[in-house]
Amino acid sequence: MGTKQRRSVTVRAPGKINVFFRVGALQDDGYHDVASLYQAVSLFEEVTATESNEFSVRFGGPVDVSGIPLDDSNLALRAAKMLAAHTGYTGGVELSVLKRVPVAGGMGGGSADAAAALLACDELWGTGVGRSTLHALAAKLGADVPFALEGGTAVGTGRGDELSPALAKGSFHWVLALPDTGLSTPVVYRTLDQHREDHYGDLGPQPEYVKVDTEVLQAVRVGDAATLAEAMHNDLQVAALRLAPELIEVLELGESRGALSGIVSGSGPTLAFLVSDAQEAAELKGVLTRAGHRALTVTGPVVGARVLDTH
């Protein structure tokens, strides 16, 4: 009796912080050459893919999911459809996303959804395409998607999608100040271009000058938070702060109340404060919360997209 139980696969994929982010000149394809040191952190998206004849996606979780488009522009749905097209799979999938990474926050939540959806559908459909094809599809979906698959600590060049793993020791403690509203990634890039034109009369350094500083790589390699705090940098920060000047006060609060250093994560407006240990993290989280900000503690690096459960 009863209907046949449909098979499901659940995959978890992490959000990220750009510990170091250099933006080069705008290229003809509308993208900037970048040099990123990505660190995956312990704030995870969970995507469950369930057998279905149609394609659909729904969202739930602790963050505001109301602004997420559910049409074909949705990154998780695009990922599933791209894998189906690539492999000739003729069915569909029902995607259910548990969202913890703030939307349009600069932490790559949509990218994590796309990476998780790719891996979940790959497992559910038994495509057997292999990791390198998944990576190629990930890069087509967005600059940050390959890193969400890979996780850990990695240098990203090109659009940010050409990855090489970085040596990393130990664990770093971060306190995140989460935004109430997001910033649009393309608008932040455009604002940086405008800022550079206004101040320097050009659109930024050529690709050969866009590199991750050796001080950052060294700090991550030995696991030294104090040195990393000195070396952290994000070229997009000036643009994010121009668009959301209220963040300046929050950065100053964090830095005056225990953070080794604070940085805008990616295109923002999430702020990431590096602290020396778990105790400091809990204290700074309390300070930010009492000042009326939504704050969370996370650690990094963590692994990339992984299958959690198949049933």
Ligand SMILES: C[C@@](CO)(OP(=O)(O)O)[C@H](O)COP(=O)(O)OP(=O)(O)OC[C@H]1O[C@@H](n2ccc(N)nc2=O)[C@H](O)[C@@H]1O
């Ligand atoms: C800024 C970063 C830092 O890791 O992340 P977020 O803050 O968005 O999480 C990334 O560069 C964002 O990556 P992602 O969000 O995947 O970007 P995509 O969807 O590929 O591109 C969205 C738009 O951002 C701009 N873009 C993106 C990447 C890049 N190297 N140069 C760009 O100029 C382009 O205008 C592009 O059309």
Ligand SMILES: Nc1ncnc2c1ncn2[C@@H]1O[C@H](COP(=O)(O)OP(=O)(O)O)[C@@H](O)[C@H]1O
């Ligand atoms: N699965 C998804 N989750 C979140 N946002 C998505 C998704 N698919 C498409 N989007 C769109 O992408 C925009 C930014 O995505 P997100 O990854 O949350 O931010 P960021 O690029 O700042 O890290 C959102 O404002 C939303 O319109």
